[in-house]
Amino acid sequence: MATVNDDAPPTTSKSREMRDAALQTFTETRRDTLLGRTVTINRPRAELYAYWRDFARLPTFMDNVERVDVLSPTRSHWVVKAPGGRTVEWDALVTEEKEGEMIAWASTEDADVPNSGRIEFRDAGDRGTIVTATIVYDPPAGVVGRLIAKMFQREPAIQARRDLRRFKQLMETGEVATSSRTRAQMHEEAA
Template sequence: MSDRYDRTTNRLARGLGWASLGLGVTQLAAPKAVIRLSGLEDSASARPMVLLVGMRELLHAAFLLGSRRPAPWVWTRVAGDALDLSLLRRAMATRRRRRVAFATAAVAGVTAVDLYVGIRANRLHPQAVPAMRLHAAITVHRPREEAYRFWHDFENLPRFMAHLESVHVIAGGYSHWSAKGPLNTTISWDAELVEDRPGELIAWRSAKGSVVPNRGMVRFADAPGGRGTEVRVALEFDSPGGRAGLAFARLLGEHPEQQVRDDLRRFKQVMETGEVVRSEGSPEGVRALRQAMQRPAQPVK
């Protein structure tokens, strides 16, 4: 039964690979038709974006059709679906809302299938979900005790951690965290403080049964030459997409280690200036996916 289940999941994944191949060829061969059918504005940036999405679909096809066990690679399609839905949501402001709504519904339906196959793949190959260990550091030009106190109030974390929506402190060293998940979903979990050395170290871990098990530690030390505080972060968590998801995240420039470094840069800005430096071109701060859509920006009004 398990072998048949395995074959069925991989067969579904290869079917999605052929779908990606067809979509990629269509988007590269007829980008104007895709723009028209999707309801997108025929602007100077629309055609290059459709071509990039087409090349991405061909990459999905290569992963899914070229692997002996293609099922885990379906998570690359899930990541791509999230990006497509984000782009279509922005396009809802155009005059062709009906076409955009139809395209959004179609992509959402495909996303549901991709998620179904991806979840089946994780159940079949739990060993493909490795623990990710991340390390990052930055020097902040503020006293060590001040940096420690700001981080120790976990409710401050969403001010510089872009993926976090909120953190609420609960009695007994526990806190409730909510983060942005794929497709505009919210992922929540409880965490407990496991070590606390004032001015030196804060360590926490997710409570048992969390959707994404994780743990973290941040160290504070005086920087050489009286230049402020060295902040070193170590994180460990289980990647839902396994190695396939992590590989595709690298290709998109959204690897978790890069996100942690971006978070630390924002922490430095908050500590030194009181706010995260933003612009009209990227109001949510620095995110790698935004680099593909960069344009001259003005200060936020």
């Protein structure tokens, strides 16, 4: 009998055991929000892993990330856009890592937005690499904060999907597709 591989993020897997294990791994006793997103990218796993592991490069495709300062091989400082023109900041620690396969992280206790998660890279044969991001975060102000973030398109579930799509574009074509004119260009022309 052939073995069937489930390419879905563990949190959405058809396997009850896999879903339960993912939920137990990523959620804590707080009212955290868990999300998982997957994309297949037509590039070698080692190349994608190496690009992602250089955390200072993440703002090249993560729209809301203003910057990531690498403080050590396992610690980084993140500055991220939030609703209302604000920014939120936190330090993140790499909690587990398998070269070429997976990076797991958790924010430190003083984070503006407590979060943790993992990014996994699995071979997809001729199709390239399956990249799965699983993130747990505790939105500021709970449900109200999540609703406000959603209204401003700053909600992590929306951003994760868009960021993975931009990562795919960057890795497959060498650039992130944008509209013909950016907002900044339109404002310059209007002035």
